[in-house]
Amino acid sequence: MAIAIIILLLVIGTVIFHFISPWWFTPLASNWSAIDNTVELTFWITGIVFVAVNVFLVYVIFRYRHKPGLKADYEPENKKLEGWLTLATTIGIAAMLAPGLYIWGQFVAPPDDSIEVEAVGQQWHWSYRFPGADGQLGKVDTRLISEDNPFGLDPSDPAGQDDILIFSNELVLPLDQPVKVLLRSKDVLHNFTVPQFRVKMDLVPGMLSSLWFTPTSVGAFDLMCEELCGIGHYAMRGRVVVKAQEDFDDWLARQVTFAQTQDRVAGDSALGRAHYQVCASCHGAEGEGNQALNAPRVAGQDIWYLRRQLHNYQQGVRGTAEGDQFGGQMIAMAGLVADEQSMQHLLAYIDTMPEPARATAEGNLNNGRQLYRNCVYCHGEQAQGIYHMNAPRLAGLEPWYLARQIGYFRDRIRGGHPDDFYGAQMSLLVQSLRSEEDIADIVAYINSLSAAD
Structure with a gap:
């Protein structure tokens, strides 16, 4: 009786x-209410079966509980019962599968008036590409991916010259406009999921x-990767922002095209020397850094990373947080190379600087080696930095x-x-360093590495 109760x-x-x-469910923000209905139908069918089977089990336990003098009767087959159970199971499965197949038929058939956008996944970042005025996306090849061509666009394809490139993890879309999202991966399996849109699809290398959907609500929605894609999988987040058509058009018009990214004139180190004179007062004549002025070394650092940080200072992404007093000093300095060409010259000059001798660091190298295992996948075994992982060089930093x-x-x-x-x-990943001793140990280990090895 107890088990029945x-x-x-x-x-x-x-x-x-x-x-x-x-x-x-999160509040629906797309046209896919039919997916909610299908899931709810599945809940009802499986729920009814769950209740019926367990209530029947309770009845059987109570009805046929042990009584002195009673003997169980063994009946191995009951064709009538088996027939009814087979029929009921078939009806239940068909009731669950048929709506799903119908919805799937709609899911793989985007409307003719859909706009196209490509979402590119890589560990652990999203980027996007819109077709330009010609309405066509250019050809891509992963073998063409480089620092100057992160999407791997084919420069010889005219259709790709006006492609609009979005280097941010934020995708902006227009309200009430069907959108077909083409999904491409640079490295491993990823998954494109926006819970409020009820859509998800895997990104498979090669x-x-x-997928497609129609955004029906203005706002910002989390984009997640729901395919285990490596140690930083949980940090692979993006955002989809839905705006009115006019606001979307204004935003799109401000983005750069592939042709514009390729028109960048190479920097002149001789001209960059003049730009660097202001920097030298803190970072040193040879970019060696100065701890007394809280200025890190810049010589030997990845140029693409320095460019990104200068942009971050200019845009207030760095240096504006409470407590970042030294970063705040850099905002004004970064403003001195506000135009792209001046920045190119400055970086070209920094790139000619010899790598200074490294300082010493004390710590437990064995513990540092264990802690660095979480870092190696992005920053490299020798902390040399990996451009395609957007991870800068650490070896040689003070x-x-x-x-x-x-x-x-x-x-x-x-x-x-x-x-x-x-x-x-990075804020998520460094939480594994639980104490100041851990930080000292991992810094000492990184300091023992050589990016040239």
Whole structure:
């Protein structure tokens, strides 16, 4: 009797919890209400079966409980019962599958008036590409991916010259306009999921998959990767912002095309020397850095990373957080190379600087080696930095500066700005460093590495 009562209570509790549970769908913000209806239908069918089977089990336990003098009767076959059970199961499965197949037929057939956008996934970042005035996306090839061509567009394809490139993790879309999203991966399996849109699809390396939806609500919605794609999988976040058509058109008009990214004139190191004179007062004549002025070394650092940080200072992504007093000093300095060509000249000159001798750092190298295992996938085994992972070089950075930046990420002084996507990732990842000793140990280990090895 006790087991029958327990089963009955579990059934009643499960049904009550289903209806009062706070864990339910996010508010719908697309045209796919049919997917909600299909899921709810599945809940009803499986729920009815769950209740019926368990109530029947309670009845059987009670009705045929042990009584002295009674003997069980063994009946191995009952064709009539088996027939009814087969029929009921077939009807239930068909009732669940048929609507899903019908909805799937709609899901893979986007409307003719859909706009196209390509979403590109890589560990652990999203970027996007819109067709230009010609309405066509240019050809791509992963073998063409480089620092100057991160999408791998074919420069010889005329259709790709006016493609609009979005280097941010934020995708902006127009309200009430069907959107077909083409999905491409640069490296491993990823998944494009926006819970409020009720859409998701895998990104498979070497293949082009797609999905479509119509945004029906203005706002910002989280974009997640729901395919385990590596150690930083949980930090692979993006955002879809839905705006009115006029606002979307204004935003799109401000973005750069592939042709514009390729028109950048190479920097002149001789001209860059003049630009660097202002920087030299803090960072040193040879870019060696100056701890007394809280200025890190810039010689030997990846040029693409320095460019990104200068842009971040100019746009207020860095240097504006409370507690970042030294970053705040850089905002005015970065403004001196506000035009792209001046920045190119400056970076070209920095690129000619010899790598200075590294400072020493004390710490437990064995513990640092263990802690660095979480970093190696992005920054490399020798902390040399990996461009395609958007991870800068760490080897050779001054221990005091590296420790301070880790502390900044841990305390959200860096990585807290909504546009600092990579900083936000780092803020999540450095939480594994639980003490100042851990930070000292990992800094000492990084300091023992050589990017040239």
